[in-house]
Amino acid sequence: GQNIDQPTEMTATEGAIVQINCTYQTSGFNGLFWYQQHAGEAPTFLSYNVLDGLEEKGRFSSFLSRSKGYSYLLLKELQMKDSASYLCAVTCEPHDKIIFGKGTRLHILP
Amino acid sequence: DSGVTQTPKHLITATGQRVTLRCSPRSGDLSVYWYQQSLDQGLQFLIHYYNGEERAKGNILERFSAQQFPDLHSELNLSSLELGDSALYFCASSVDQGSGNTIYFGEGSWLTVV
Numbered sequence: 001g002q003n004i005d006q007p008t009e010m011t012a013t014e015g016a017i018v019q020i021n022c023t024y025q026t027s028g029f030n031g032l033f034w035y036q037q038h039a040g041e042a043p044t045f046l047s048y049n050v051l052d053g054l055e056e057k058g059r060f061s062s063f064l065s066r067s068k069g070y071s072y073l074l075l076k077e078l079q080m081k082d083s084a085s086y087l088c089a090v091t092c093e094p095h096d097k098i099i100f101g102k103g104t105r106l107h108i109l110p
Numbered sequence: 111d112s113g114v115t116q117t118p119k120h121l122i123t124a125t126g127q128r129v130t131l132r133c134s135p136r137s138g139d140l141s142v143y144w145y146q147q148s149l150d151q152g153l154q155f156l157i158h159y160y161n162g163e164e165r166a167k168g169n170i171l172e173r174f175s176a177q178q179f180p181d182l183h184s185e186l187n188l189s190s191l192e193l194g195d196s197a198l199y200f201c202a203s204s205v206d207q208g209s210g211n212t213i214y215f216g217e218g219s220w221l222t223v224v
């Protein structure tokens with residue numbers, strides 16, 4: 001089976017940096033997505049990692065270690081609009097199932 | 111706007127009833143995924159279709175069924191509804207079924223069972 005763990009909630013201050021961790025145990029791992037979801041809205045794509053290492057995209061970066069079953073999403077220069085849930089999702093065989101974690105609710109304080 | 115269209119946006123129905131949720135994928139996308147999101151739960155994978163064929167099944171109840179039509183739109187049928195089926199149902203699409211294809215979500219259909 002597949003298991004994905006993320007912290008339930010985190011709090012950070014506007015302008016700061018926050019790291020949201022995700023660990024997974026899954027067979028047939030192919031890659032890992034990060035999505036952002038504001039309450040009651042559709043998830044929106046942030047990043048996809050398939051190789052080990054860091055992928056940077058503006059204020060957001062995502063890191064993957066396949067051997068450790070570990071990823072993190074790094075958000076810099078936090079803004080109030082970054083208050084949302086961040087979902088870690090793995091793609092795995094068979095047939096590239098995409099399985100989501102429960103998400104991390106991030107609260108940004110002024 | 112992701113390009114994925116879901117209808118209806120909101121639906122209230124009674125226990126025991128049956129409803130159909132509809133999804134039109136982004137133009138050119140062949141894969142359609144259905145997810146259920148309850149209040150304290152993450153996105154629960156229900157089912158994946160690719161070009162009209164079922165590709166993967168998640169924790170989909172026997173009371174639920176889905177299909178993808180030749181024009182690639184998809185429908186999720188929920189029957190014998192229970193209070194616990196109240197949730198936000200998302201459809202998502204991607205161009206292909208291979209790894210790394212970003213999936214794009216529709217706005218969801220809010221189902222309330224009373």
